[in-house]
Amino acid sequence: xxxxxxxxxxxxxxxxxxxxxxxxxxxxxxxxxxxxxxxxxxxxxxxxxxxxxxxxxxxxxxxxxxxxxxxxxxxxxxxxxxxxxxxxxxxxxxxxxxxxxxxxxxxxxxxxxxxxxxxxxxxxxxxxxxxxxxxxxxxxxxxxxxx
Numbered sequence: 001x002x003x004x005x006x007x008x009x010x011x012x013x014x015x016x017x018x019x020x021x022x023x024x025x026x027x028x029x030x031x032x033x034x035x036x037x038x039x040x041x042x043x044x045x046x047x048x049x050x051x052x053x054x055x056x057x058x059x060x061x062x063x064x065x066x067x068x069x070x071x072x073x074x075x076x077x078x079x080x081x082x083x084x085x086x087x088x089x090x091x092x093x094x095x096x097x098x099x100x101x102x103x104x105x106x107x108x109x110x111x112x113x114x115x116x117x118x119x120x121x122x123x124x125x126x127x128x129x130x131x132x133x134x135x136x137x138x139x140x141x142x143x144x145x146x147x
Contacts, residue, residue: 029089031143043132057117062110069107076100099131
């Protein structure tokens with residue numbers, strides 16, 4: 001085994017340590033301000049729809065709500081595509097897919113019809129709020145603290 005003189009070892013340490021310190025390992029994608037805005041706006045739209053459905057179910061029939069469902073599902077699909085384009089963003093992609101699935105479940109439930117809209121929508125509202133909150137919190141947790 002070759003023994004290096006202390007000066008060579010010291011010089012190597014002076015070169016290698018700063019290089020290692022400069023390396024960063026990223027385990028998750030960075031904060032996405034656009035996604036933050038889009039998901040917040042979508043959350044507001046879904047809450048507005050649920051409020052209207054509870055307050056005046058006769059005006060918010062399944063047939064009359066088709067445009068809403070189509071727009072929401074398309075926006076979620078676009079957000080999911082955006083998230084998929086960002087490396088190390090699997091958690092966000094997964095959360096958006098689950099949210100999209102539950103909007104689709106709401107659509108199916110709405111198609112079946114409600115007997116007691118307010119009572120039946122309360123667990124749906126809580127579940128959707130939880131999912132929106134999870135997406136928002138995950139994305140904002142990625143935000144650098146100095147921003």
